[in-house]
Amino acid sequence: MHANTTQLVRRAGGKPIRLASKSLRCRDLIERVLRVPGFDGVLAFTLPEALWLAATLAPELGDIVVGYPCVDPEPLRALAADEQAAARVALMVDGVEQLDLICAAVGPDGPPLRICLDLDASLRLLGGRLHLGMRRSPLHAPAEAAALARAVLARPRLRLVGVMSYEGQIAGLADNRPDKPLLRTGVRAMQHLSRRELADRRHAAVRAVQAVAPLEFVNGGGTGSLESTAAEAAVTELAAGSGVYAPVLFDHYRVFTPRPAAYFALTVSRRPARGHVTVLGGGWIASGPAGPDRLPTPVWPPGLSLVPTEGAGEVQTPLTGVAADSLRLGDRVWFRHAKAGELCERVNLLHLVEDGRIVGEVPTYRGEGHAFL
Template sequence: MIPLAALPTPALLVDLDRLERNINAMAGAFAAAGVALRPHIKTSKCWEVARRQLAAGATGFTCSTAAEVAWLQGRGVADLLWAHIPIGPRKVAFVVDAIAQHGGGLTVSLDSVEAARPLSAAATAAGVTVPFVLEVDTGHARLGVQPPEAVATATAIAALPGLRLRGVLTHEGHVSALADRTALERAGAAAGTLLVGVADALRSAGFPVEMVSVGSTPGATSAPFVAGVTEGRPGTYVYFDANQTRLGSCTPDQCAQTVLARVASVQRPGRPIIDAGVKAMSSDAIAAAGAVGVLLNRPGVTFTEANEEHGFLHDTGAVPLVVGDLVRLVPNHACGTTNMWSHLYAVRGALAVERWEISARY
């Protein structure tokens, strides 16, 4: 065990009490509703977090990258969803090899015949069948077919050899643009309802639809609980972050991930400089409204600007910061911050009790 004051700074911390409460609360809510929980691993990329999620009832994981898929398959996780369209020969070959070597257990996302054809050819040549979900755009306007085109697209893809339709998927990321929580909840429920409608249309067309999958942390209190949705894929909930606090997804005392930093300079009154910048925090703002992160237990101090290795604070607090002071910063976006680090310190109280590796980074 190491006192926080003895750690090198900057350091990535995860509060174990908060982490475990967050994991258990989401798992309990999903279990009570009879909805499967398939967390997004990109938030933590950490086996110590993942195994706690599995122990709490997660049915498997959602992955963003081939590296995440390979890492979790190597850990023996049997049910993975790669929620990213496998484009290009390397990704196509990876999918086919992963299914061939692990006896299935991997489902991919597709939204066009053009993306499906190379995967079909590779799967057929290897003698395997690739399960897929059809991604549907329910408002985020990123990936996904428009709902009226879903049946035609699914029919065209499913006609290709070596592919098997399991269901439908959406990412209701557009709800993050809504600062009003009531409007956000309505938008999440609307996305779930729209996806269930697509699933029903596919069933009417003769397709067996077993998965109706929604996914986001801000939408995790609405979209998964629409009748007909079978699973949810929140990720950020394990740590939460400043963006989720602003969106009303959590309260500040639920934020488990922080960056520990020290004041390095106070040459300019009211503008302390710390030894943590965007390479420690990530620069992902989303709902940040001009902040790089939020300070814990430092009223009157804001984190307004950062270079690569320096952070610029604005200090109007009653007790000004001085050189050497420790501060803890809640990142705007936990997922982006995780990918900046190779390890974290698991913390209880004022002690770092374990060091955990972060895997499958770019």
């Protein structure tokens, strides 16, 4: 984890990294990473999480931006009633409807609420008929971002502080899959085109918004695109988090090679046939389009794989391979999750290992009694 954190800072080229808490989901590790020079602030995934972090993380670790819109009146009212939290937390919006909902929930009186605009970073071709990227925000054109900025200023209790955009088709899509050469070529061509288009459009959008109001920050990127996003003059800070744990989906990128840092172990409970063992549990499937790349990967002992007809099951997972016959009941098989922070929704504790020894135990969000999604 230390090596990955250092690599992220180096790749950022001197621009600060806002840590994506969704990718860690462990308060202790979030704080450790934020104390590394080069990291500053949190990109949270829900407002209740942001309120909790604002109350528990030291102020010098930076402010908190909620990466996704909140439409629940209760946490909005809690934010509006807490002057210290309101000064530290920024809400994400991408439309006037969300502004109206926020204002209706919090009323006209109280501390100002910080607002960040979510600019769509997807690549749209053929007049918008071909959409490559995340389905996040309707704000695509610079004029649309400027219009929403003016709508923020028209509401006295709201204060515009930032713009963010996440280029998932670049940052979250591996460009060096050894098993799929045609797909690899297509991904690289698409990403090259998308980088050029987004750099120009993001620059124009930021200028259009700044003509309406000054900005404290412009956030962009992700673990897979730190170099290219950092090169954009319009971007003042980056976002990353998955690269700290380095899950399986980040194994095949050309520009960086992270070191796998997060593992989980399952116990052998059955030996159903020669060349097969079954472990207890294991159906820890990652979010995204359902497919083999969202399944956990057995990595130790080497020589094991999932059984295609069963995959990873909720209560048992059969494995096959040359290592199966050497395993006994009670032995452990080590796995890597396909994604980063989602692993922590399954466990209460993370064991910290250094130089071959367990040097500590820290609770996950779940271990502290929180389920923010």
